[in-house]
Amino acid sequence: MTCPPHHPPLVFSPEVARAQDEGRAIVALESTIITHGMPWPQNLETARSVEDAVRAAGAVPATIAVMAGAIHIGLDTGQLEALARTPDAMKLSRADLAVCLAQGRTGATTVAATMICAHLAGIAVFATGGIGGVHRGASDSFDISADLQELAQTPVTVVAAGAKAILDLPKTLEVLETLGVPVIAYGQTALPAFWSRDSGLTAPLRMDSAAEIAAAHRMRAVLGLKGGQLVTNPIPEADEIPLREVLPVIEQALGDAREQGIRAKTVTPFLLDRLFVLTEGRSLSANVALVHNNARLAAAIARALITV
Numbered sequence: 001m002t003c004p005p006h007h008p009p010l011v012f013s014p015e016v017a018r019a020q021d022e023g024r025a026i027v028a029l030e031s032t033i034i035t036h037g038m039p040w041p042q043n044l045e046t047a048r049s050v051e052d053a054v055r056a057a058g059a060v061p062a063t064i065a066v067m068a069g070a071i072h073i074g075l076d077t078g079q080l081e082a083l084a085r086t087p088d089a090m091k092l093s094r095a096d097l098a099v100c101l102a103q104g105r106t107g108a109t110t111v112a113a114t115m116i117c118a119h120l121a122g123i124a125v126f127a128t129g130g131i132g133g134v135h136r137g138a139s140d141s142f143d144i145s146a147d148l149q150e151l152a153q154t155p156v157t158v159v160a161a162g163a164k165a166i167l168d169l170p171k172t173l174e175v176l177e178t179l180g181v182p183v184i185a186y187g188q189t190a191l192p193a194f195w196s197r198d199s200g201l202t203a204p205l206r207m208d209s210a211a212e213i214a215a216a217h218r219m220r221a222v223l224g225l226k227g228g229q230l231v232t233n234p235i236p237e238a239d240e241i242p243l244r245e246v247l248p249v250i251e252q253a254l255g256d257a258r259e260q261g262i263r264a265k266t267v268t269p270f271l272l273d274r275l276f277v278l279t280e281g282r283s284l285s286a287n288v289a290l291v292h293n294n295a296r297l298a299a300a301i302a303r304a305l306i307t308v
Contacts, residue, residue: 008120009101013074016062020122025059025302027295028073028118028126028156031108034063034080035089036269037129038284039276044084046288053292054127057299064117066092066100066107073121083108091265093146111158112150115228124217124305125157127298129291130194131230133163133172135267136254143264144175152179156228157217159298161235161290162192162199165243166250166271169199177204182220182229184213186297192234195286196243203232210297214304233297239289241282249278 012020019026029050034043051061062074065083072079083089083106090100090107094116100107109117111131118126132145151158163172173191176183185191185203193199207213213231220229234240253274262270275283 009070010117010121011070011072012121013062013072013076015060016074019060023306025299025306026062026123026125027054027059027298027302028114028121028123029054029061029063029295030111030114030126030128031063031065031083032091032110033129033291034084035086035108036091037272038287039273040084042284042288044081046291047080047084049288050127050291050295053295054299057296059299059302061295062118062121062123064109064114064121066090066097066105066109068106069101069104071101071117071120073117073123094150095146111147111160112145115150115154115156115158118156119154124155125159125298125302127159127291127294129160129287129294130162130164131158131160132268133167133169134175136166136168138168138171141263143267148172148175148179148181151176151181151230152227154228155221155226157213157231157301158228159231159233159294159301161194161294162232163194164268165193165195165199165246166254166268166275169193169201173201173204176230179227180225181227182216184216184229184231186213186231186233188234190234192232193243194290195235195241195246195283197234197237197240198243200243207231210300210304211307213301214307217301217305231297231301233290233294235286235290236293239286241279241286246275246279246283249275252278
């Protein structure tokens with residue numbers, strides 16, 4: 001299903017279109033985890049298994065990507081594999097989404113771009129791995145992810161395992177608080193840190209059920225508040241890499257990035273790849289587990305939102 005002229009160029013997969021017609025719960029999924037977050041073939045395997053996790057939890061997955069001048073809300077099997085095999089896909093955020101569309105290129109959506117596209121498509125809940133944030137050394141580089149500003153202006157509830165632990169987590173939390181973004185820890189008071197359940201920071205808010213989170217989402221709309229919610233869902237205990245173990249590895253990877261002059265959008269993919277090597281694949285296994293965990297919680301929130 002496509003949109004008429006002079007409307008956002010949205011193309012809905014048959015599965016997502018049916019779900020919208022039937023008023024079913026839908027969960028948006030990003031696509032940079034496929035093109036920039038994992039190697040082939042784990043990227044395709046993970047994308048498929050995360051979609052299956054959403055379905056098993058009672059919702060419909062809508063993986064979002066830009067292809068041939070259109071925003072695809074949901075990808076079929078062939079499109080998903082084609083994206084997973086596209087090494088030069090653009091990494092899209094708010095700044096370059098329109099350019100990618102206008103040029104008819106292929107692009108994978110970051111947290112910020114996925115939020116924009118999900119909102120255009122009428123999808124209120126989005127599951128990802130971890131959000132971007134304030135990079136270490138940002139006082140000199142000014143490297144701060146557009147994800148934070150997007151959370152402050154686009155009304156989508158984002159379920160993540162916290163900000164990626166390669167970032168400056170205290171500064172990321174401070175910026176989110178300054179921007180007025182609700183940061184909710186699910187089922188615990190500690191703010192999780194992606195691969196680790198406890199970052200050493202306390203989350204500003206805590207909620208223990210999907211129904212509570214859905215109620216807060218609705219109330220923000222009633223109050224006319226801009227922006228979304230960040231739900232930080234800790235990685236399952238059996239899959240985590242405790243912070244004391246992962247921090248030295250992160251420091252080594254950051255040092256490698258500095259030595260090689262890695263900057264801007266290439267930093268995060270480089271660091272994730274180095275961590276995969278340095279942890280002998282453990283970081284990737286944890287990443288897959290936390291994305292599945294987030295998909296299940298997002299599905300529960302999406303179901304709660306359509307419950308009258």
